[in-house]
Amino acid sequence: MTQPSEGSSKLWGGRFSGETDALVEMFNASIDFDRRLYAEDIEGSIAHAGMLAAQGIISTADRDTVIAGLEAIRAEIDAGTFAFRLDREDIHLNIEAALIERVGDAGRRLHTARSRNDQVATDTRLHTRAACDAIVEALRALRAAFLDLAEREAATAMPGYTHLQRAQPILLAHHLQAYEAMLARDTERFTQARARANVLPLGAGALAGVTYPIDREAVARALGFDGVAENSLDAVSDRDFVVDVHAAAALAMVHLSRFAEEVILWATAEFGFLRLDDRYSTGSSIMPQKKNPDVAELTRGKSARVIGNLVQALTMLKGQPLAYNKDNQEDKESLFDTIDTLLVCLRVTTGMLPTMTFDRERMRAAAFANFALATDIADYLAKKGVPFRDAHEAVGALVARCEREGRTFEDLSLEDYQLAHSSFESDVLAIDLDAALAARDVPGGTAPKRVTEARAAARARLAAETSRPR
Numbered sequence: 508m509t510q511p512s513e514g515s516s517k518l519w520g521g522r523f524s525g526e527t528d529a530l531v532e533m534f535n536a537s538i539d540f541d542r543r544l545y546a547e548d549i550e551g552s553i554a555h556a557g558m559l560a561a562q563g564i565i566s567t568a569d570r571d572t573v574i575a576g577l578e579a580i581r582a583e584i585d586a587g588t589f590a591f592r593l594d595r596e597d598i599h600l601n602i603e604a605a606l607i608e609r610v611g612d613a614g615r616r617l618h619t620a621r622s623r624n625d626q627v628a629t630d631t632r633l634h635t636r637a638a639c640d641a642i643v644e645a646l647r648a649l650r651a652a653f654l655d656l657a658e659r660e661a662a663t664a665m666p667g668y669t670h671l672q673r674a675q676p677i678l679l680a681h682h683l684q685a686y687e688a689m690l691a692r693d694t695e696r697f698t699q700a701r702a703r704a705n706v707l708p709l710g711a712g713a714l715a716g717v718t719y720p721i722d723r724e725a726v727a728r729a730l731g732f733d734g735v736a737e738n739s740l741d742a743v744s745d746r747d748f749v750v751d752v753h754a755a756a757a758l759a760m761v762h763l764s765r766f767a768e769e770v771i772l773w774a775t776a777e778f779g780f781l782r783l784d785d786r787y788s789t790g791s792s793i794m795p796q797k798k799n800p801d802v803a804e805l806t807r808g809k810s811a812r813v814i815g816n817l818v819q820a821l822t823m824l825k826g827q828p829l830a831y832n833k834d835n836q837e838d839k840e841s842l843f844d845t846i847d848t849l850l851v852c853l854r855v856t857t858g859m860l861p862t863m864t865f866d867r868e869r870m871r872a873a874a875f876a877n878f879a880l881a882t883d884i885a886d887y888l889a890k891k892g893v894p895f896r897d898a899h900e901a902v903g904a905l906v907a908r909c910e911r912e913g914r915t916f917e918d919l920s921l922e923d924y925q926l927a928h929s930s931f932e933s934d935v936l937a938i939d940l941d942a943a944l945a946a947r948d949v950p951g952g953t954a955p956k957r958v959t960e961a962r963a964a965a966r967a968r969l970a971a972e973t974s975r976p977r
């Protein structure tokens with residue numbers, strides 16, 4: 508039995524005679540954060556040991572000893588009784604050293620035909636795969652919540668905006684369903700990210716492959732991977748799957764942040780469109796009247812760190828020569844942070860949606876105030892044969908006149924309209940909010956019947972996704 512040489516108790520200590528500097532030991536260690544990979548590390552080691560025995564590289568007795576030892580360690584970590592050690596650097600060495608302490612020589616055989624480089628890549632991919640599944644589930648729950656809220660508010664009208672200026676009336680449901688559409692694309696991105704992550708690096712060894720007759724396909728099958736990484740150098744150094752998650756998460760957070768911004772605006776006295784439930788707002792310690800949209804503000808604020816994490820991961824990678832470099836240890840904290848942040852934001856937004864109440868009367872009044880029906884009145888003229896540019900000009904002049912005189916479209920008589928353009932007839936007076944909404948009767952438009960159809964289609968898509976096996 509080979510013992511580490513004197514002067515070092517490290518599993519890699521054979522060629523060392525001096526101790527690691529204390530600060531370097533701390534600097535080098537990742538156990539404080541990568542302990543989060545313990546279940547994946549143990550799962551990967553069990554699959555590796557099973558394959559080594561099946562290939563006759565270790566005995567079946569050693570395999571059984573190793574697996575029992577790993578399971579005992581997993582139980583200890585689950586129970587919170589495992590003593591993680593900083594001098595054992597990372598999760599891989601903590602578990603391996605504990606295994607050796609527990610079962611001796613059999614444990615010392617586990618690392619045959621394996622390197623920490625392909626090991627950590629495997630663990631991180633397993634973790635990423637599970638995270639993608641959790642995120643997809645949370646995205647689907649949020650999409651369902653948006654559709655439910657849209658259903659509840661099916662008859663609520665509101666002003667649609669461009670440049671944050673009232674533009675044309677829309678249905679609140681249409682607005683909410685726009686977010687469902689964004690989140691459906693996010694779901695697709697995480698599904699694709701999962702597929703790219705789900706490839707096995709083990710077998711690449713440190714960088715060049717290993718000298719044993721291993722069976723990579725068997726390990727891939729045991730761990731639920733779709734295939735094996737084709738190039739050993741790429742296998743140990745590739746963190747594209749991490750960047751995929753950051754990129755998809757950053758965009759999903761941008762979507763959540765845009766919605767959060769609308770919640771914040773709509774909850775102001777200035778807009779007055781919505782009231783937040785007590786469970787989803789907080790008070791001020793000095794101003795007794797305040798009710799703050801903290802949940803939405805934090806979601807908006809947290810999008811910054813997720814975007815930052817994407818930039819961190821890209822920057823960490825861009826200077827690295829092939830193959831593995833220790834830089835890659837820096838992939839984990841930001842990855843965990845992005846996963847945690849996105850998941851909590853998705854869940855808290857899902858919880859908040861059904862608790863929001865809208866001031867439907869105020870939204871309806873705002874929907875046609877400020878000449879929001881001007882496009883409909885110009886369209887009316889154009890449909891009578893007036894070139895649209897002329898119609899636009901005539902209605903523009905009418906708006907200007909109303910503004911000068913302190914009047915709205917509702918105050919105008921047929922004569923007023925005819926003064927603006929001779930093609931106006933009495934049916935112009937029938938143009939109102941409901942007519943304007945119903946008129947946008949094109950696929951993707953805000954006509955109530957189209958919005959209802961779109962919601963049904965979104966529900967069907969969601970149901971099909973949920974029932975389809977991966």
Ligand code: ARG
Nearest residue numbers: 537597623624627833835836
């Ligand atoms: N803790 C390391 C990481 O997170 C594990 C791999 C280290 N490999 C090595 N040869 N030092 O990337």
